[in-house]
Amino acid sequence: MKNKKEGYYQPEDLKKFGKITEFQEELGKKFFDYYGAVFKDGALTAREKALIALAVAHSEQCPYCIDAYSSDCLAKGADEEQMMEAVHVAAAMKAGVALVHATQMMGHVKKLTM
Amino acid sequence: MAIKQKTKSLKARQDKLSDTFFQLNVLNGKELKDTTFPKFSDQIKQAGFTSLKPSQISIFQLNIGKLCNQTCSHCHVDAGPDRTENMTRELLEKCVEIIAHPSITTVDITGGAPEMNPNFRWFVEACTALGKKVINRCNLTIIRANKKYHDLPDFFAKHQVNVVSSLPYFSKRRTDAQRGDGVFEDSIKALEMLNAVGYGKEGSGLQLDLVYNPTGAFLPGDQLSLEKEFKSQLKRRYNIDFNSLYVITNIPISRFLEYLLASENYEMYMDSLVQAFNPSTVENLMCRNTISVGWDGYLYDCDFNQMLDLKVAAPKSQHINDFDMDLLNKRSIVLNQHCYGCTAGSGSSCGGEIT
Numbered sequence: 248m249k250n251k252k253e254g255y256y257q258p259e260d261l262k263k264f265g266k267i268t269e270f271q272e273e274l275g276k277k278f279f280d281y282y283g284a285v286f287k288d289g290a291l292t293a294r295e296k297a298l299i300a301l302a303v304a305h306s307e308q309c310p311y312c313i314d315a316y317s318s319d320c321l322a323k324g325a326d327e328e329q330m331m332e333a334v335h336v337a338a339a340m341k342a343g344v345a346l347v348h349a350t351q352m353m354g355h356v357k358k359l360t361m
Numbered sequence: 362m363a364i365k366q367k368t369k370s371l372k373a374r375q376d377k378l379s380d381t382f383f384q385l386n387v388l389n390g391k392e393l394k395d396t397t398f399p400k401f402s403d404q405i406k407q408a409g410f411t412s413l414k415p416s417q418i419s420i421f422q423l424n425i426g427k428l429c430n431q432t433c434s435h436c437h438v439d440a441g442p443d444r445t446e447n448m449t450r451e452l453l454e455k456c457v458e459i460i461a462h463p464s465i466t467t468v469d470i471t472g473g474a475p476e477m478n479p480n481f482r483w484f485v486e487a488c489t490a491l492g493k494k495v496i497n498r499c500n501l502t503i504i505r506a507n508k509k510y511h512d513l514p515d516f517f518a519k520h521q522v523n524v525v526s527s528l529p530y531f532s533k534r535r536t537d538a539q540r541g542d543g544v545f546e547d548s549i550k551a552l553e554m555l556n557a558v559g560y561g562k563e564g565s566g567l568q569l570d571l572v573y574n575p576t577g578a579f580l581p582g583d584q585l586s587l588e589k590e591f592k593s594q595l596k597r598r599y600n601i602d603f604n605s606l607y608v609i610t611n612i613p614i615s616r617f618l619e620y621l622l623a624s625e626n627y628e629m630y631m632d633s634l635v636q637a638f639n640p641s642t643v644e645n646l647m648c649r650n651t652i653s654v655g656w657d658g659y660l661y662d663c664d665f666n667q668m669l670d671l672k673v674a675a676p677k678s679q680h681i682n683d684f685d686m687d688l689l690n691k692r693s694i695v696l697n698q699h700c701y702g703c704t705a706g707s708g709s710s711c712g713g714e715i716t
């Protein structure tokens with residue numbers, strides 16, 4: 248049987264995220280300060296920001312972020328419906344982004360054909 | 362709508378976890394799991410406390426019975442309709458004598474469903490007659506459970522009882538998943554009845570607080586922000602008003618421990634509690650100003666220690682019949698691994714966050 252530890256994306260690696268400062272402390276620290284500040288309550292609530300992050304995690308297809316922001320959304324009081332709607336926003340954007348490029352294809356085809 | 366019970370009590374199922382010694386062994390990595398976490402008492406020492414002492418007992422909390430009309434899947438009391446333990450009138454009378462002590466300002470009544478104890482109304486009246494603030498931890502659905510409980514909102518209002526009620530979420534799905542099918546609908550109806558007599562309404566002086574606790578293996582978010590969300594959602598969806606939201610962390614004992622083990626979330630959850638240890642919560646831990654009395658009159662540092670059968674470390678004052686305020690104020694609080702639930706993040710107590 249394949250060793251479970253082999254391959255990419257080990258769930259336990261998520262816990263090591265903070266350790267990226269090991270190879271470059273100054274920039275890593277700046278990033279985490281910025282990251283922390285972004286997710287605080289502001290004009291948007293921390294819960295709304297977590298839902299946006301959950302949507303982005305899906306469109307970027309990052310398993311770490313999906314786990315992290317599923318937990319974070321739950322903790323911040325979002326429910327399953329809100330979380331699924333956020334993922335639908337990501338999915339609709341992905342579909343829209345693909346489809347809006349069809350105008351490029353259509354224009355090109357129309358230019359080349361009689 | 363009748364409530365569909367989630368389960369039976371651990372005791373009725375004769376589950377190993379109904380043995381409190383077994384639970385403590387699990388929490389200390391000696392049974393079922395071999396994972397050990399740093400000792401809570403060591404963390405406390407590192408935070409600068411040689412031992413944890415009470416400041417002054419001012420809250421007298423009583424768990425007057427394990428009988429309940431619900432069997433919530435996370436219940437730390439292991440309460441339910443199949444439990445029969447209820448505090449007797451004789452013991453309650455003894456409690457009233459002690460409550461008269463001037464340092465006791467607040468009487469906090471919990472259960473089970475405390476209203477199911479036949480002495481409940483008499484006891485509330487006796488405490489308010491002494492001029493004490495009375496908190497009743499009401500599960501809401503009891504108000505709807507039987508005709509004889511329908512007038513509870515009026516009774517609470519008459520005696521200015523502070524009603525504190527669990528509502529884990531403002532939607533049916535989450536609430537019923539934790540508390541049983543039909544609980545959400547009945548809870549909303551009960552909240553309407555409480556609002557109708559003035560509870561939660563500005564200027565009425567009738568305090569209605571809700572308790573949020575996570576419906577799963579995750580830690581609660583920020584209290585203020587959750588309160589805002591609950592207020593706006595409950596108002597918009599059901600026209601319900603309430604005063605404050607208390608955010609409470611689930612303590613890894615009893616049926617919540619059972620859930621953590623069965624869902625294979627135990628290590629992850631304990632680890633998140635340990636990682637979130639916050640030394641600044643220690644000063645305000647509820648065991649520092651509360652004494653907790655069990656249905657059989659024994660004394661504990663808190664309701665959680667009570668459910669683990671960890672009696673107060675005051676050998677000459679372990680029962681209500683031997684209550685000695687001085688001895689109890691000098692005792693050391695009994696700590697164990699479940700205490701991590703009170704010190705995670707912003708901390709947790711029966712009154713919500715503590716920092």
Ligand code: SF4
Nearest residue numbers: 429431433436473500
């Ligand atoms: S959590 Fe409260 S309402 Fe639910 S079973 Fe336990 S005592 Fe009863």
Ligand code: SF4
Nearest residue numbers: 648662663665700703
């Ligand atoms: S579980 Fe009880 S004794 Fe332990 S910290 Fe919490 S309130 Fe204090």
